[in-house]
Amino acid sequence: MNAEILCVGTELLIGQVVNTNATYLAQELAALGIDLYWVSTVGDNYGRLDEALRQATSRADLVLVTGGLGPTADDITVEAVGRVMGEALAERPEERDRIVRYFERLNRPMATSNLKMALFPPSAELIPNPTGSASGLAAKVGRATVMTFPGVPFEMKAMWEGWARPRLAALGGGTIRSALLKYAGIGEAQLAEQVARYLEGANPSVAPYASSGEVHLRVTAKAETEEEAEAMLAPVIAELTAIQPYYFGRDEQTLPSVVGDLLLERQATLATAESCTGGLVASRITDVAGSSNYFLGGLVTYAGIAKTGLLGIPDDLLVGGAVSQAVAERLAEGARARLGTTWGVGITGFAGGGAGVPDDDVGLVWGAVAGPDGVTAESWRYGGRVPREMIKFRATQSLLDLLRRRLIKSGR
Amino acid sequence: MNAEILCVGTELLIGQVVNTNATYLAQELAALGIDLYWVSTVGDNYGRLDEALRQATSRADLVLVTGGLGPTADDITVEAVGRVMGEALAERPEERDRIVRYFERLNRPMATSNLKMALFPPSAELIPNPTGSASGLAAKVGRATVMTFPGVPFEMKAMWEGWARPRLAALGGGTIRSALLKYAGIGEAQLAEQVARYLEGANPSVAPYASSGEVHLRVTAKAETEEEAEAMLAPVIAELTAIQPYYFGRDEQTLPSVVGDLLLERQATLATAESCTGGLVASRITDVAGSSNYFLGGLVTYAGIAKTGLLGIPDDLLVGGAVSQAVAERLAEGARARLGTTWGVGITGFAGGGAGVPDDDVGLVWGAVAGPDGVTAESWRYGGRVPREMIKFRATQSLLDLLRRRLIKSGR
Numbered sequence: 001m002n003a004e005i006l007c008v009g010t011e012l013l014i015g016q017v018v019n020t021n022a023t024y025l026a027q028e029l030a031a032l033g034i035d036l037y038w039v040s041t042v043g044d045n046y047g048r049l050d051e052a053l054r055q056a057t058s059r060a061d062l063v064l065v066t067g068g069l070g071p072t073a074d075d076i077t078v079e080a081v082g083r084v085m086g087e088a089l090a091e092r093p094e095e096r097d098r099i100v101r102y103f104e105r106l107n108r109p110m111a112t113s114n115l116k117m118a119l120f121p122p123s124a125e126l127i128p129n130p131t132g133s134a135s136g137l138a139a140k141v142g143r144a145t146v147m148t149f150p151g152v153p154f155e156m157k158a159m160w161e162g163w164a165r166p167r168l169a170a171l172g173g174g175t176i177r178s179a180l181l182k183y184a185g186i187g188e189a190q191l192a193e194q195v196a197r198y199l200e201g202a203n204p205s206v207a208p209y210a211s212s213g214e215v216h217l218r219v220t221a222k223a224e225t226e227e228e229a230e231a232m233l234a235p236v237i238a239e240l241t242a243i244q245p246y247y248f249g250r251d252e253q254t255l256p257s258v259v260g261d262l263l264l265e266r267q268a269t270l271a272t273a274e275s276c277t278g279g280l281v282a283s284r285i286t287d288v289a290g291s292s293n294y295f296l297g298g299l300v301t302y303a304g305i306a307k308t309g310l311l312g313i314p315d316d317l318l319v320g321g322a323v324s325q326a327v328a329e330r331l332a333e334g335a336r337a338r339l340g341t342t343w344g345v346g347i348t349g350f351a352g353g354g355a356g357v358p359d360d361d362v363g364l365v366w367g368a369v370a371g372p373d374g375v376t377a378e379s380w381r382y383g384g385r386v387p388r389e390m391i392k393f394r395a396t397q398s399l400l401d402l403l404r405r406r407l408i409k410s411g412r
Numbered sequence: 413m414n415a416e417i418l419c420v421g422t423e424l425l426i427g428q429v430v431n432t433n434a435t436y437l438a439q440e441l442a443a444l445g446i447d448l449y450w451v452s453t454v455g456d457n458y459g460r461l462d463e464a465l466r467q468a469t470s471r472a473d474l475v476l477v478t479g480g481l482g483p484t485a486d487d488i489t490v491e492a493v494g495r496v497m498g499e500a501l502a503e504r505p506e507e508r509d510r511i512v513r514y515f516e517r518l519n520r521p522m523a524t525s526n527l528k529m530a531l532f533p534p535s536a537e538l539i540p541n542p543t544g545s546a547s548g549l550a551a552k553v554g555r556a557t558v559m560t561f562p563g564v565p566f567e568m569k570a571m572w573e574g575w576a577r578p579r580l581a582a583l584g585g586g587t588i589r590s591a592l593l594k595y596a597g598i599g600e601a602q603l604a605e606q607v608a609r610y611l612e613g614a615n616p617s618v619a620p621y622a623s624s625g626e627v628h629l630r631v632t633a634k635a636e637t638e639e640e641a642e643a644m645l646a647p648v649i650a651e652l653t654a655i656q657p658y659y660f661g662r663d664e665q666t667l668p669s670v671v672g673d674l675l676l677e678r679q680a681t682l683a684t685a686e687s688c689t690g691g692l693v694a695s696r697i698t699d700v701a702g703s704s705n706y707f708l709g710g711l712v713t714y715a716g717i718a719k720t721g722l723l724g725i726p727d728d729l730l731v732g733g734a735v736s737q738a739v740a741e742r743l744a745e746g747a748r749a750r751l752g753t754t755w756g757v758g759i760t761g762f763a764g765g766g767a768g769v770p771d772d773d774v775g776l777v778w779g780a781v782a783g784p785d786g787v788t789a790e791s792w793r794y795g796g797r798v799p800r801e802m803i804k805f806r807a808t809q810s811l812l813d814l815l816r817r818r819l820i821k822s823g824r
Contacts, residue, residue, distance in 0.1 A: 279690075383514060
């Protein structure tokens with residue numbers, strides 16, 4: 001079975017609203033094992049909506065339409081579906097009653113235009129809307145099934161979960177299971193080359209995606225049952241997670257959560273001292289619930305005076321420039337000493353936009369990790385004219401990955 | 413002129429990524445006065461991508477394609493454009509050199525697959541990518557112009573702003589001018605009520621949008637010339653920016669940038685001491701280029717031991733709970749004293765996910781601002797079961813807005 005999503009609404013075409021409905025339905029279809037081949041968006045325009053509906057129903061088995069079910073003049077989805085079905089709309093008395101009662105319950109006057117929401121093609125089945133005023137419809141158009149949902153995300157979700165998903169799940173047709181494997185310290189192309197023989201496979205399939213400062217491999221298997229799909233995934237996942245030291249976690253795991261788990265296992269604690277990242281390393285670490293069990297605190301030593309005043313880094317070390325291996329190491333050691341933690345990390349670099357920094361130096365970052373067995377430093381370079389926030393974020397990725405590798409190696 | 417957006421990438425069809433590129437380009441096209449009629453998404457699939465390109469180029473004047481420009485086997489956009497143009501791809505030696513240098517500069521080994529990014533249809537013009545490895549192309553296909561951009565949002569934006577937008581703007585044909593006015597400390601419905609009479613207008617139009625911890629009003633005017641459109645906007649903007657103390661900035665301005673401007677004007681400096689936000693206040697302040705002119709540094713006093721050790725907050729103040737007006741004030745005063753700045757801010761609260769915090773307390777945050785004329789504190793509550801990161805972000809918004817109001821009032 002293959003599906004197509006058709007989103008209706010001029011607000012999407014002027015960029016007023018981000019189309020999260022399409023993302024949600026795409027995830028849901030993937031989980032049901034239904035292939036999604038197209039997502040289209042059109043405005044509240046008769047000609048183009050008709051064209052989009054005819055095209056979608058001619059090439060897909062299932063067409064999910066969102067938006068355009070409301071009471072106003074620009075809500076034209078039901079009319080368009082009727083036209084494509086070749087049916088004139090007729091009022092459903094029970095829907096008319098429901099709409100009248102809906103407004104009575106809200107204690108709001110009902111504009112008569114709302115009764116438009118009681119009109120449906122006669123052969124359509126209704127999809128109840130437990131949280132809003134407009135019901136959806138499910139109807140056959142040629143070989144395709146069309147289902148309509150409101151554009152309001154929580155109404156759409158309630159109708160999908162309450163009505164559509166159970167019916168589609170019952171149709172069977174197998175299932176899809178997938179895992180998202182995450183890698184740091186390696187480029188997309190380099191990883192793709194290393195796993196080239198897996199990228200050819202159709203089932204399980206393996207596809208690489210570059211993310212900011214990490215690379216992901218999505219491994220997907222289709223099978224009749226969940227158990228079968230998991231059994232197909234297992235050996236591939238075992239081989240792909242053995243790509244060390246780059247593989248760091250899967251699915252919901254992040255570099256900060258993985259570092260946190262390693263610290264917890266070792267009953268170790270952590271402190272940070274940051275210059276160029278301005279607190280973002282500490283902030284990302286504390287995005288993890290329970291981080292107070294291992295993260296004690298940090299210092300943001302942005303100005304030279306803060307490096308000297310808070311950590312006693314000598315002026316003569318800063319005169320040669322605050323971006324150096326020596327300064328990164330002093331930051332890491334200083335954070336560790338100042339907060340009395342097992343581990344300390346330090347980071348300094350040129351995030352760009354400051355005065356007096358040569359263009360070529362922007363994107364150069366030094367990071368260091370200090371621990372029970374000494375201090376290690378690395379430098380990284382983020383290319384081109386990358387925005388400040390991006391350099392900051394990538395620098396936190398590199399530093400967290402350095403800490404992760406160091407924790408694994410040290411065992412303490 | 414009418415446009416169509418075509419997004420390429422299987423990650424979009426399995427819902428792994430929200431399509432923010434389409435929203436951005438839709439806004440940009442609206443601002444240029446170019447009608448957008450269709451947005452389509454297809455996967456990394458030869459047949460369907462060709463079909464989508466043929467369809468788009470047959471019905472639109474301008475086709476903007478995002479995604480599929482990378483080095484891996486599933487990056488097939490340039491090939492597909494070549495097929496639809498009827499041109500075989502050929503290597504551009506200058507692009508090959510640029511890619512080789514790009515990796516040299518990053519100090520990373522270059523997988524040979526990256527050289528695929530130097531292949532283009534011979535008649536295409538290149539769109540330079542200042543921040544990444546894959547250039548885009550602009551080419552004629554029948555009556556349509558096709559432009560390709562990477563799927564990585566900041567690369568796409570840099571190429572759009574640096575190359576495509578100025579060229580499209582020069583084509584003319586009436587214009588749309590708009591301003592985005594930003595408000596903090598007021599809810600969307602409350603602001604909408606206050607500006608109700610403007611929301612009725614069609615030209616200029618005013619539309620409210622809720623963002624995280626702030627509310628935006630988009631004011632838009634259509635006219636023959638830029639001057640005419642600006643003249644229509646001016647009186648409306650004058651009235652809407654007079655809504656004080658809520659209005660804080662417009663367009664690219666952010667709470668951190670506005671606070672930075674106020675500090676610069678006053679030749680004042682700032683330090684931070686953060687508990688629940690874990691460094692995010694400092695990080696957001698340092699997202700602003702030039703922030704080193706007023707931000708000296710900060711402390712992330714996450715554990716009690718850090719509050720005592722770094723700022724000397726007495727234990728007995730923490731015994732009653734670290735989330736209180738007194739602790740927020742001591743953090744603000746401590747940051748100011750420790751770094752010798754004009755202003756200091758402090759923040760402490762329950763971000764959720766920690767052990768031993770009653771559910772009812774999650775989302776309670778105290779913030780304080782200490783300055784030459786004393787210390788002020790406020791408390792905020794972020795309702796419902798909001799995720800940790802959201803509570804952290806909203807808390808930074810509230811604190812920065814408190815600092816903004818205090819700076820305006822104090823003048824120092």
